[in-house]
Amino acid sequence: MELHGGVLRRSFYVRDTVTVARELLGKYIVHRTRSGLLIAEITETEAYDGVGDKACHAYGGRRTDRNQVMYQIGGVAYVYLIYGIYNMLNVVTGEKGDPCAVLIRGAFPLLGFDAISGFRFGKDFDKLSRARQRALLNGPGKVCVGLGIGRTHNGADLTKEPLLLTEPLFHQPFHTQVGKRINIDYAEEAVDFPYRFVLCR
DNA sequence: TTCAGGATGTACT
């Protein structure tokens, strides 16, 4: 086990979005909330590769109130509402004006189990069924609910408190599974792009 | 264990 530290710098994000998506696996989401400090390891990501990607909200240069933060420089949060209920947390990547982002599809809790459990189910971690304990943050909607992330974080700078991404503190080796993105059936040829990354040990 | 159906509100056509 190796000690690391440090907030991910701007330069981490200002790169090709597929590279950033792959390299975000194993990094930590750190959120300082009223319920305490929450930390989770990123375990699943998807890249949304800008104006040429039919699955991307900014395909063809579309620019709306919803997706405008995708046009910011890398390292800010893009949070939007889906299906009327859930928020999705994305990390904007690339240069200003290049609307790419990485969707955080899953994470594993490391600190703040009771707070995360409280946000998800309104009770402490040890009161949950085993099934729920295992499924605290294993989906993009769950990540936002469990870590207390909402649309107030849209446009937030992820290199600063209260919400930021860091290098792992405890690094264990893992391998990376690559696949197609989920639930983008509308995206024609982009359906098959290998832009989904899953951390496996 | 898998599966269908419903909930819900914005954005966009």
Next chain:
DNA sequence: GTACATCCTGAAC
């Protein structure tokens, strides 16, 4: 009016 980068519940197995 339709679609949507989802999740939960309850029924059937």
